[in-house]
Amino acid sequence: MSIVKTENVVYEYQRLDEEGNVEGVTTAVDHVSLDVKEGSFIAILGHNGSGKSTLAKHINAILSPKEGSVWVDGLDTAQEENLWEVRSRAGMVFQNPDNQIIGQVVEEDVGFGPENMGVPTKEIWERVEESLRAVGMYEYRKHSPNKLSGGQKQRVSIAGVLAMHPKVIVLDEPTAMLDPTGRKEVIRAARGLNQVEGVTVILITHYMEEIVHADQVFVMDHGKIAMQGTPREIFSQVERLKELRLAVPQVTLLAHELKQSGIPLPDGILTRKELVEALVAYKNSQK
Template identity: 55%
Template sequence: MRSGGLKVLWRRIMQKKKEAVLIETKDLAHEYGRRDENGDVTGIVRAIDGISLTVRAGDFVTVLGANGSGKSTFARHLNALLHPTEGVVYVDGIDTSEEEMTLAVRQTAGMVFQNPDNQIISNVVEEDVAFGPENMGVPSLEIKKRVAESLAQVGMQKYRHHSPNHLSGGQKQRIAIAGIMAMHPKCIVLDEATAMLDPAGRRQVLETLHRLNREEGITILLITHYMEEAAEADAVYVLKQGKIALAGRPETVFGESDKIKDCGLALPDVSRIVQKLNNAGLPIDKRILTPEKLTEALGRLAAE
């Protein structure tokens, strides 16, 4: 009786532990062969050089890095588009190098790419969103339900009968996200998915991601070189030459302005203003990252 109780407890602990970590990479390295025009390998590029990190289920994580820092290569590992040269990647406990598990990995961690036009394949929004679950063999009644649900989740139900060609970039990216949501993933990986969008489009996509994270508990891994997009993340990793150069809460990471610059990135404008105010002797908390917080802080200063 007692031992049976222990067993149940143990299983629960293990279950919880498994749920807690969704993505884990250990000493992940990736090498590309550099080839000449005859296809012969002339050199080796180590795009990722020993990345170890864990992402907990339900987290919103931002990976920052300059061009060529290895961030896109890293993203492709989480979706089993690439396999490690060295080290391991676990997505929801699955080793991504096990080829027969590739589909399971991709259903767990869906990926959104940079160019919205390269990801849409259908003439009707609804059909595009249905593509993923159809390929998974989901029954058609269930597909209908999922398509309606996921379009609602990204706020695009109005457009379900529209042609994606006439949508804006931000709307197209939301359709791409809906297509992933319809596969019921645990995680969405976005590789510079806002880089080609106008400000309104960027806002739409970011708001959608934060809502999915908050309300549906979807783990988000946002890969970008816009530091502003990291301001509201739970954790931030900054990559430089394939290695993690900085990691931590956004407030901590953004405080390291010299290291940020060294990584080829730039502080968000709000942080740059705060820094200037600090230098001039204004007592403003240097961890402030949003315009609203800054005006509040200055309001308090004025009231003193």
């Protein structure tokens, strides 16, 4: 069943000159159609300015398409009366960990969404507890967000969205401002949401290591979908990714280079284990 569906979505930004007149338009999203199955883990890749974040904001009805339509769980996001229902079914986590935490105490921040939705007090507490446990931040519930690390703040943000009981969570470059430890924490939490809680996850990123476990990957460029497929299919096209200002993980690159040098390795090797096994198999076949 499809949970998010976009059909020929177009979104344009107007460029204004100093007097405020329209100078020109930039097409940020250009006829994008995609279909996300319920319960899947989707990654949207693209360089900075490729339109991936603009597309993401459509799923949460923060932006409304200029042309085409977006449906979340069957609801047309362009319909005014669907707005709040769409936002409670499709949650969103943003890039900057500091600019999306509203509460002054972790648990109060997680409760913010349910409060807005009019959830009864007793249930808010239950949801806050279960969400904080799901991202492993329960013991920090009484802390001030200012004292947390970047990765912890992003996990609090994820819990804040989870407490709204959404069907899909869009993570818009949640790791771009984090260090490697923080990045790992957040990706682990996102995978947990998908596998344990069964929430559909749409991860937007330009770190290739983070999408290795995705069910499906879309690569964006100039507002269009330039590539789509499984991580393996995507990573096997090393040269094409380079053209799109992206880079494959070192292991994939090494496998690609070895292949270029004449070692027959399978395409799109994703993990260290796969590479080592393939090389061992090759070595044994040589004997």
